[in-house]
Amino acid sequence: MEHQSRIVIGPDGSVLAATGDLPPGLVDVRLEDCDALSHDVREAGKALLHELRRSGERLVSRTIALHGGERSLQLLAVEALAIRRSAIDLRQLLPSKLAVISSQARAVGVALDIQVADDVPPGMELDVEKVAWAVTTLVGNALRYVRSGSGPLSGRMIDVRASQDPVASEVTIEVQDDGPGIPADTIARLFRRDGLNVRGAGLSLLLVRDIVAAHGGRVEVASSTALVGHGTTIRLAFPSP
Numbered sequence: 001m002e003h004q005s006r007i008v009i010g011p012d013g014s015v016l017a018a019t020g021d022l023p024p025g026l027v028d029v030r031l032e033d034c035d036a037l038s039h040d041v042r043e044a045g046k047a048l049l050h051e052l053r054r055s056g057e058r059l060v061s062r063t064i065a066l067h068g069g070e071r072s073l074q075l076l077a078v079e080a081l082a083i084r085r086s087a088i089d090l091r092q093l094l095p096s097k098l099a100v101i102s103s104q105a106r107a108v109g110v111a112l113d114i115q116v117a118d119d120v121p122p123g124m125e126l127d128v129e130k131v132a133w134a135v136t137t138l139v140g141n142a143l144r145y146v147r148s149g150s151g152p153l154s155g156r157m158i159d160v161r162a163s164q165d166p167v168a169s170e171v172t173i174e175v176q177d178d179g180p181g182i183p184a185d186t187i188a189r190l191f192r193r194d195g196l197n198v199r200g201a202g203l204s205l206l207l208v209r210d211i212v213a214a215h216g217g218r219v220e221v222a223s224s225t226a227l228v229g230h231g232t233t234i235r236l237a238f239p240s241p
Helices: 039-055 090-097 099-107 128-148 200-214
Strands: 005-009 015-020 059-066 071-078 086-088 111-116 124-126 157-165 170-177 218-224 231-239
Touching: 005 039, 039 059, 039 071, 059 200, 071 200, 086 090, 086 128, 090 099, 090 111, 090 128, 090 157, 090 170, 099 111, 099 128, 124 128, 128 157, 128 170, 128 200, 128 231, 200 218, 200 231
Parallel strands: 005 071, 111 157
Antiparallel strands: 005 015, 059 071, 086 124, 157 170, 170 231, 218 231
C-alpha cells in the first residue's frame, strides 16, 4: 500500500500542509475542525499529537488505510516551524544562494554544478530562507566529506539538481557527491534523535528533515561506499504546485 496523500500537522493541531487527493481548504485549519475529513482521520491526528508531546521527538508519523485499504494517508506531526511561503524560482534561488560555497568549492578543486530542469515550475510556494539554508547545509556537508576522502574513495564533484516528477506531483532537489559514501548502518540512524545525532552534521540533517516535512515533503538518502560508484545523494521532495 503506497502513500496516496499526506497531512502535516503543527503542535497546535493546525494543518501546515496537505498533499495528494485531499479536500481543498485544509491548510491553516485545525485538524479536529476539518469536517471534510472522516472521524477516524481526525482521531488519528489527535493521537499522533499526543505521541508528539509525550515522545519529545520533533517529528512523528502514522499511516492509516482509506477506502478499505485501497489508498492510504500519512499523517505527520511536527514541532513548531514557522514556514513563510512565497513564490520563488529555483533557477534564480539556487545559483544565488550557493554562490559563496561554490567559490569555496572551486578553491579546493571541487566542481559544484547546479542544474534546474526546464519543467520545474517557476512559482514554487516555499520558505525561501529555510529551503536555501537546507540546500546550502547539504552542499556544505558534501564538500566536507568529498575533501575528507582519500585514495580510491577521494571525490571532486558535487551536483545540485532540481527536477519535476509529474507522476508523484513533486519537485525534487538532489545534492549528489562522489565522496566516500555513508555506511548502511549509519544511514539508518541519520534521522534518529539519539546520542549520535545531537550536534554537528546529525543535528543539521534533522533540521533539514523538519523543514522539508513542514512543507509537506520528505527526505531520501542513497549512498554507496563501493570502490566504484561511491558517493551520496540526498533528495528533498516538495509537493509541486
